[in-house]
Amino acid sequence: MSIIVTGASGNFGRKAADLLLDKVPASELILITRRPAALAAYAERGAQVRYGDFDEPASLAAAFAGGQRMLLISTDQVGGERLRQHRAAIDAAVAAGVQQIAYTSFIGVGPDNPAISTVEHTATEAMLRACGVPYTFLRDSQYADAIAQFALPGALAMGAWMSSAGDGRIALVAREDCVACAVAVVSTPGHENKIYDITGPELLSYRDCVALAVELSGRPLAYDAVTDEQKLAFFDSIGVPRRIEDGMENSPIPWPGEEMVSFERAIREGHFAVLSDHVERLTGRKPKSLRQVCMENIDKLRLAA
Numbered sequence: 001m002s003i004i005v006t007g008a009s010g011n012f013g014r015k016a017a018d019l020l021l022d023k024v025p026a027s028e029l030i031l032i033t034r035r036p037a038a039l040a041a042y043a044e045r046g047a048q049v050r051y052g053d054f055d056e057p058a059s060l061a062a063a064f065a066g067g068q069r070m071l072l073i074s075t076d077q078v079g080g081e082r083l084r085q086h087r088a089a090i091d092a093a094v095a096a097g098v099q100q101i102a103y104t105s106f107i108g109v110g111p112d113n114p115a116i117s118t119v120e121h122t123a124t125e126a127m128l129r130a131c132g133v134p135y136t137f138l139r140d141s142q143y144a145d146a147i148a149q150f151a152l153p154g155a156l157a158m159g160a161w162m163s164s165a166g167d168g169r170i171a172l173v174a175r176e177d178c179v180a181c182a183v184a185v186v187s188t189p190g191h192e193n194k195i196y197d198i199t200g201p202e203l204l205s206y207r208d209c210v211a212l213a214v215e216l217s218g219r220p221l222a223y224d225a226v227t228d229e230q231k232l233a234f235f236d237s238i239g240v241p242r243r244i245e246d247g248m249e250n251s252p253i254p255w256p257g258e259e260m261v262s263f264e265r266a267i268r269e270g271h272f273a274v275l276s277d278h279v280e281r282l283t284g285r286k287p288k289s290l291r292q293v294c295m296e297n298i299d300k301l302r303l304a305a
């Protein structure tokens with residue numbers, strides 16, 4: 001059973017490849033990347049490392065040839081070219097005769113969700129439902145890693161976490177658990193036309209995250225609840241472009257202001273308040289908590305404090 005992994009040189013793709021190498025013969029692993037040299041170590045272990053670029057659809061026929069299952073990792077071009085890229089990948093997978101496409105989507109997607117970053121996930125899910133190949137949607141929650149490694153250390157350094165998410169809640173999940181679920185659905189049978197909500201073990205507000213940071217760091221940290229307009233004004237003041245088309249080259253944060261504010265609005269309005277047991281059902285183990293992920297990154301928290 002040959003398994004394609006796209007975006008294989010990224011954080012998610014490499015970890016998926018590592019786990020898959022323990023589950024399937026290396027020769028059955030097809031790793032797609034725009035930078036094959038970055039995956040030379042995997043080629044040495046016997047994996048098929050192939051060049052493929054969703055921006056060059058002609059490269060994808062050879063890239064996907066012989067693949068039976070595919071892990072389609074959403075690209076990082078949020079609000080930009082992502083939908084066109086996913087269209088190219090899906091069309092090529094259909095033409096190559098792939099029999100299952102597992103896609104890294106996001107929890108709470110749907111037409112009513114105001115978060116700009118979910119729009120392309122909703123549209124990609126629709127393309128997959130219509131393409132005729134069995135799909136598996138991995139609706140990942142927000143990564144706890146991003147909170148532990150960036151949001152909380154950044155807030156501790158500033159003394160406050162400014163947020164318009166209010167007391168809305170989200171079940172932050174370890175990326176490691178998302179990867180383990182993705183690997184499970186492409187390496188075991190029975191996941192065709194299934195939707196999984198990949199969440200952590202508890203719904204938390206950002207205020208809860210702040211309380212945890214105070215407890216673990218021993219430093220004071222305020223939760224500064226602001227409106228969407230105030231949050232957008234803050235992003236304006238530090239030079240974050242509102243939209244991706246305004247140019248992100250000089251932005252201090254890699255996401256546009258309107259997108260981040262719309263994400264917090266979606267939390268506040270409850271669109272991401274999804275809690276499931278799918279991680280345990282797919283992996284056989286309980287998902288990591290934010291506390292566990294913070295403890296794995298405790299040096300970052302203490303350094304920022």
Ligand SMILES: NC(=O)c1ccc[n+]([C@@H]2O[C@H](COP(=O)([O-])OP(=O)(O)OC[C@H]3O[C@@H](n4cnc5c(N)ncnc54)[C@H](OP(=O)(O)O)[C@@H]3O)[C@@H](O)[C@H]2O)c1
Nearest residue numbers: 007008009010011012033034053054055074075076142143
């Ligand atoms: N749930 C969450 O909180 C959360 C947070 C962050 C990201 N995400 C999603 O999860 C995805 C994976 O995260 P990550 O940390 O692994 O991101 P990453 O390290 O930035 O990897 C993104 C991958 O997208 C691939 N890609 C970009 N443009 C492409 C193109 N034109 N053709 C083919 N592949 C292309 C890249 O593949 P190559 O460079 O190997 O070609 C890269 O490996 C992200 O892209 C994003 O959609 C979710």
